[in-house]
Amino acid sequence: xxxxxxxxxxxSPYLAFFIVHSxxxxxxxxxxxxxxxxxxxxxxxxxVMMGGAAVHLVIWMMYKMLNKEQGDILSIHETAYGKWxxxxxxxxxxxxxxxxxxxxxxxxxxxxQVWMFTLMKTWVFTFxxxxxxxxxxxxxxxxxxxxxxxxxxVPFYLNFTFLAPLEFSNVRNLFPILDHSIKxxxxxxKPMTLSYLGFETLLVFYPFFKKPETSQKWFHYGNLFTVVLxxxxxxxxxxxxxxxxxxxxxxxxxxxxxxxxFPFVERFEYIGLATWTIVILPNICLxxxxxxxxxxxxxxxxxxxxxxxxxxxxxxxxxxxxxRTSIEKLNMMVSQFxxxxxxxYIPLLFFFHYFxxxxxxxx
Amino acid sequence: MNWFKKSSKKEEHTLPQxxxxxxxxxxxxxxxxxxxxxxxxxxxxxxxxxxxIIHRDxxxxxxxxTIKKIEELKxxxxxxxxxxxxxLETIRQMMLSGCVxxxxxxxxxxxxxxxxxxxxxxxxxxxxxxxxxxxxxxxFVESITTxxxxxxxxxxxxxxxxxxxxxGKLSKTRVAVIYISGIANEENINTALxxxxxxxxxxxxxSSYVSQLISDNDNSPFPQLIDTERPDRVAGVLSEGSIVIxxxxxxxxxxxxxxxxxxxxxxxxxxxxxxxxxxxxxLRLIAVSFSILITPIYVAVLNYHYELIPKDLMATxxxxxxxxxxPPFLEALVLELTIELLREAxxxxxxxxxxxxxxxxxxxxGTASVEAGLTSNVMLIIVALAAxxxxxxxxxxxxxxxxxxxxxxxxxxxxxxxxxxxxxxxxLMGHLLRLTSFGRPYLEPIYPPRLEDLKxxxxxxxxxxxxxxxVQLQSQDTVKFSEKAAKEKKDIDE
Numbered sequence: 001x002x003x004x005x006x007x008x009x010x011x012s013p014y015l016a017f018f019i020v021h022s023x024x025x026x027x028x029x030x031x032x033x034x035x036x037x038x039x040x041x042x043x044x045x046x047x048v049m050m051g052g053a054a055v056h057l058v059i060w061m062m063y064k065m066l067n068k069e070q071g072d073i074l075s076i077h078e079t080a081y082g083k084w085x086x087x088x089x090x091x092x093x094x095x096x097x098x099x100x101x102x103x104x105x106x107x108x109x110x111x112x113q114v115w116m117f118t119l120m121k122t123w124v125f126t127f128x129x130x131x132x133x134x135x136x137x138x139x140x141x142x143x144x145x146x147x148x149x150x151x152x153x154v155p156f157y158l159n160f161t162f163l164a165p166l167e168f169s170n171v172r173n174l175f176p177i178l179d180h181s182i183k184x185x186x187x188x189x190k191p192m193t194l195s196y197l198g199f200e201t202l203l204v205f206y207p208f209f210k211k212p213e214t215s216q217k218w219f220h221y222g223n224l225f226t227v228v229l230x231x232x233x234x235x236x237x238x239x240x241x242x243x244x245x246x247x248x249x250x251x252x253x254x255x256x257x258x259x260x261x262f263p264f265v266e267r268f269e270y271i272g273l274a275t276w277t278i279v280i281l282p283n284i285c286l287x288x289x290x291x292x293x294x295x296x297x298x299x300x301x302x303x304x305x306x307x308x309x310x311x312x313x314x315x316x317x318x319x320x321x322x323x324r325t326s327i328e329k330l331n332m333m334v335s336q337f338x339x340x341x342x343x344x345y346i347p348l349l350f351f352f353h354y355f356x357x358x359x360x361x362x363x
Numbered sequence: 364m365n366w367f368k369k370s371s372k373k374e375e376h377t378l379p380q381x382x383x384x385x386x387x388x389x390x391x392x393x394x395x396x397x398x399x400x401x402x403x404x405x406x407x408x409x410x411x412x413x414x415x416i417i418h419r420d421x422x423x424x425x426x427x428x429t430i431k432k433i434e435e436l437k438x439x440x441x442x443x444x445x446x447x448x449x450x451l452e453t454i455r456q457m458m459l460s461g462c463v464x465x466x467x468x469x470x471x472x473x474x475x476x477x478x479x480x481x482x483x484x485x486x487x488x489x490x491x492x493x494x495x496x497x498x499x500x501x502x503f504v505e506s507i508t509t510x511x512x513x514x515x516x517x518x519x520x521x522x523x524x525x526x527x528x529x530x531g532k533l534s535k536t537r538v539a540v541i542y543i544s545g546i547a548n549e550e551n552i553n554t555a556l557x558x559x560x561x562x563x564x565x566x567x568x569x570s571s572y573v574s575q576l577i578s579d580n581d582n583s584p585f586p587q588l589i590d591t592e593r594p595d596r597v598a599g600v601l602s603e604g605s606i607v608i609x610x611x612x613x614x615x616x617x618x619x620x621x622x623x624x625x626x627x628x629x630x631x632x633x634x635x636x637x638x639x640x641x642x643x644x645x646l647r648l649i650a651v652s653f654s655i656l657i658t659p660i661y662v663a664v665l666n667y668h669y670e671l672i673p674k675d676l677m678a679t680x681x682x683x684x685x686x687x688x689x690p691p692f693l694e695a696l697v698l699e700l701t702i703e704l705l706r707e708a709x710x711x712x713x714x715x716x717x718x719x720x721x722x723x724x725x726x727x728x729g730t731a732s733v734e735a736g737l738t739s740n741v742m743l744i745i746v747a748l749a750a751x752x753x754x755x756x757x758x759x760x761x762x763x764x765x766x767x768x769x770x771x772x773x774x775x776x777x778x779x780x781x782x783x784x785x786x787x788x789x790x791l792m793g794h795l796l797r798l799t800s801f802g803r804p805y806l807e808p809i810y811p812p813r814l815e816d817l818k819x820x821x822x823x824x825x826x827x828x829x830x831x832x833x834v835q836l837q838s839q840d841t842v843k844f845s846e847k848a849a850k851e852k853k854d855i856d857e
Binding site for chain 2: 011012015112116117120125128129132135136139142143146147149150153154261262263264265266267270271273274275277278281
């Protein structure tokens with residue numbers, strides 16, 4: 001079932017690069033190193049690359065399905081399972097998207113509450129942030145993509161700040177190379193791929209590209225860029241922290257900022273975190289946009305109404321997660337779901353969709 | 364209330380009645396000329412008509428011969444703008460725009476209209492708001508005819524098209540939409556013509572009326588059309604494919620569609636060599652970001668993030684704030700408001716007084732408030748620098764917008780420190796992303812990213828590297844000049 005979008009709302013295919021990259025970089029980057037290094041220690045840089053390769057494969061599968069369907073996840077589901085089951089599964093996907101947006105916002109806010117403002121009220125910040133998000137999403141997909149683009153370009157300077165720890169690092173931390181079993185790598189793949197999540201929104205915005213097939217190349221490049229960035233971060237983390245130290249550091253990336261020193265600025269993490277407010281904006285905007293878009297496609301409501309509903313829901317739910325354990329639980333839940341969705345469900349759907357479209361074509 | 368309308372209509376049945384009605388104004392003249400062989404009647408508004416034209420070009424010719432028929436009267440006059448008519452509405456309109464009506468008898472229904480309008484215009488002077496050291500020194504004046512002449516002189520091509528509108532129920536202002544057909548995008552032209560044509564207002568005093576009435580989002584503090592007083596700038600953008608709107612009575616032309624970065628390009632950038640121009644442009648952009656951010660950052664740092672500042676620098680800041688009783692936010696707010704006051708007072712007062720007030724106010728109030736211990740001198744330096752930096756914007760209306768958006772930044776910085784500044788930035792970013800000018804994205808070439816247009820945005824690369832018109836304007840004819848000839852390269856010693 002083809003989904004058509006009016007010409008003036010379409011975007012150029014090369015913007016796929018920025019969308020996927022900005023979606024993948026979120027709150028995960030601040031502390032993904034520890035989770036991966038628990039299993040593969042000094043070889044974690046390889047895990048980063050392996051995880052990236054797995055994501056490439058899933059992206060390829062998604063594009064195969066979408067190219068055939070010229071639509072979004074709803075049309076894929078309807079081809080694969082028929083109308084009712086297809087819709088039911090899509091509702092699950094919507095809930096996942098909403099949860100993703102809430103998780104990113106809440107987790108970031110927790111970081112802020114730990115590092116900067118201990119007494120900051122959750123609901124006030126959430127409220128202001130969501131108003132900004134509403135303003136942007138109401139501008140349509142084009143302005144959401146604009147935020148994705150600027151969310152990559154504006155904070156780009158941060159990438160250079162990670163060079164500072166090299167002054168105090170030791171290359172010998174990386175040796176011995178390849179000292180882990182394949183089983184270790186496979187186990188470490190799971191926390192790694194969690195950091196790559198976010199690209200599944202492709203299943204919603206695919207019809208918004210001009211000549212959508214051509215965007216695949218850029219989508220892969222975008223993912224590749226994320227891999228390079230994670231690799232770079234992981235490498236610096238590994239040479240800077242000793243394995244023991246890393247195990248005790250929750251937010252390794254932020255902690256690295258602490259040692260940057262200019263004649264006029266110290267404690268760079270304050271500036272880093274302030275910039276990070278812009279980095280997580282694409283995550284939240286695109287997730288809520290995608291959720292409201294799917295709601296519009298399914299329930300025959302205007303996207304404005306569904307968006308307001310979702311934002312109000314997010315506004316009510318976020319302050320309910322008020323301590324470390326509940327936030328951790330939320331994170332685990334969402335990332336588990338995302339993991340099984342992307343690396344378990346999508347391959348299954350891929351084969352199922354392949355057969356069903358064959359069957360339906362014959363019929 | 365119908366009878367009211369009817370009674371006013373009644374007067375327009377015959378020409379004498381119309382004249383009778385016009386006579387109610389003190390400056391309307393209607394008399395018979397007794398000296399001439401033919402005793403004709405002449406009537407006009409004294410305040411609209413150039414007496415010299417009447418005495419030099421009309422009366423002498425009429426006094427020479429006897430005239431029996433109205434056609435003979437027309438033939439007798441050596442002026443080309445002569446019209447014989449009996450249409451009352453035309454007669455009224457034309458007389459109100461400076462025509463002389465000549466009749467043979469007092470009760471005639473027909474008359475000759477001769478154009479003799481008084482054209483008192485200001486001399487073309489040098490641009491004041493957009494002054495440049497290098498380059499042409501002409502600027503627009505209030506008369507639209509002179510302004511059109513200034514543009515046509517620079518673009519002597521038949522493709523330069525001018526569409527005129529008469530807008531304003533009372534003011535009947537001439538508004539001209541100018542573009543080069545074949546270069547400007549059809550869609551843009553139609554948008555401009557449609558929006559200007561649909562204007563419903565009683566009076567247009569200046570081009571900024573039009574600008575406010577046709578801009579895409581009138582709730583935005585950002586101007587969405589550039590206004591310029593330089594004919595050379597207008598000629599430049601016309602040849603790139605922009606659309607220009609001129610309004611009679613206003614020395615400012617409007618340019619659209621435009622983008623945010625274009626507001627920070629001065630025309631002088633094109634007169635200097637490209638390296639210097641690029642550096643100046645970057646300097647201006649840095650100045651603007653500095654002007655918006657520096658006070659909020661100061662407030663944020665002193666309120667929440669004093670760890671950010673190294674020990675030695677912190678000592679300087681602390682000692683300067685030692686005796687200041689106000690919190691940084693109030694201190695900043697008071698000083699910002701003082702500067703705004705000085706600026707506003709300087710703008711309202713006559714030039715010479717304004718300058719004095721600026722200097723006296725700036726120096727005396729500044730020094731005194733530091734000495735009195737009300738503000739710290741670091742704060743004073745920061746606020747003054749920020750004000751100075753905001754003046755580097757070449758377009759006045761943009762510098763006003765920057766003046767305004769500083770305050771939300773300041774308030775959010777007080778609330779949440781650096782995070783607050785980020786939040787304000789997000790709002791600004793979202794707003795700019797959604798803004799359009801004649802339906803074209805305002806933030807271009809940043810978003811949507813267009814490499815071709817980046818050559819003339821933050822920097823200005825040499826003319827040779829820009830053989831194409833900006834993508835933003837979606838010009839019909841994208842090629843400015845042949846790329847091949849420009850790029851011809853020679854090997855060593857050839």
